[in-house]
Amino acid sequence: MTRFTPVDLSLYPISDVVEALDFESYLARDRATFTERWELRRLADPSLPPVDTLLLESDPSSVVLEVGSYRETLLRGRINDRIRALTLAGALGRALDHIGVTYYRTPRREIVPAVGATPAVMEDDETYRQRLALAPESWSTAGPVGAYLFWALSASGDVLDVAAYSEDEGVCLAPRIRVVILPRDGLSGPEKTALVATVKEALSRVRLRPLGDLVTVELATDLPFNVVANLKIRQGASADIVKAQAERRIRQYCSGRLRWIGDDIEGPVWLIGRRLRQGTIAAAALGTDANVVEVSLTAPVGDVNPPPAGYTEAALADVGAPGFVPLADAVTAHLFKAPRLGTVTVTHEVVAESWS
Numbered sequence: 001m002t003r004f005t006p007v008d009l010s011l012y013p014i015s016d017v018v019e020a021l022d023f024e025s026y027l028a029r030d031r032a033t034f035t036e037r038w039e040l041r042r043l044a045d046p047s048l049p050p051v052d053t054l055l056l057e058s059d060p061s062s063v064v065l066e067v068g069s070y071r072e073t074l075l076r077g078r079i080n081d082r083i084r085a086l087t088l089a090g091a092l093g094r095a096l097d098h099i100g101v102t103y104y105r106t107p108r109r110e111i112v113p114a115v116g117a118t119p120a121v122m123e124d125d126e127t128y129r130q131r132l133a134l135a136p137e138s139w140s141t142a143g144p145v146g147a148y149l150f151w152a153l154s155a156s157g158d159v160l161d162v163a164a165y166s167e168d169e170g171v172c173l174a175p176r177i178r179v180v181i182l183p184r185d186g187l188s189g190p191e192k193t194a195l196v197a198t199v200k201e202a203l204s205r206v207r208l209r210p211l212g213d214l215v216t217v218e219l220a221t222d223l224p225f226n227v228v229a230n231l232k233i234r235q236g237a238s239a240d241i242v243k244a245q246a247e248r249r250i251r252q253y254c255s256g257r258l259r260w261i262g263d264d265i266e267g268p269v270w271l272i273g274r275r276l277r278q279g280t281i282a283a284a285a286l287g288t289d290a291n292v293v294e295v296s297l298t299a300p301v302g303d304v305n306p307p308p309a310g311y312t313e314a315a316l317a318d319v320g321a322p323g324f325v326p327l328a329d330a331v332t333a334h335l336f337k338a339p340r341l342g343t344v345t346v347t348h349e350v351v352a353e354s355w356s
Contacts, residue, residue, distance in 0.1 A: 155202035
């Protein structure tokens, strides 16, 4: 009963091939090697002084060793960057463009076309990266749900989010497919209507999808909500800074773009049919800030866009059976809604909380 999502590239184990940088270990190794070789020189020439000042910052040999270890750290870092640039999960900018065009035959989309001397605004790295992860789904035409998502997203840069539902979600009878799109902010009513037509054309029977599928395209319903959070902050912390950071984390999570709490990496938008849990919003406000002792929310009251009580595994148990009847619109309405964050209000109170 969940929306199809491609592989989560944030979990790709790049760390298995990229080594952690450790300047201090390189320096300790070089000091040990230098000391060992110097002692061998002293065995041949006892007049040489012992090495007893390597740990002093003023010692010339110590400075030379630090420079060498620093350069090694930079070199290893560059190698790490080169390795990341070869992976879909780690590539950025032109490296990601190269992977997209050569391996996936999928160029980056234009979000805003070029006008005169003003260059085009292209889709960001994370959105492009996730669309590339969907690209193999499209190689089977628009049959799998991932293929419908890929081609609908690729139809126009004005498509912010897409969901595709069928009989499996209990919203219709096969062979009907209901594709739901969320336009980018700022589009007018006529522009949204035109966008629906553009996506429908991209998924046309002649160009792409299987002959037997009956595809309809519709707009998601905005579900506006506000967040009101109260923070209990430790004495001595800057309340303004703490509240500003909490508000930023709330907006990141509720925009549907935050990959996971605390990493500050924004991914592609996922809002259609999404349930934003009140507890997770509070956790986003808390983050990893040690200055925040507790978070309480007075809005939203409960989860945003929860499934109705009737939308259960039991209700979908007969999917595919000859006598299956689609669930009532009121039971599946949450699948077609997109939570849209309005205002965020963050208040605070100072508490004398011990740091122990």
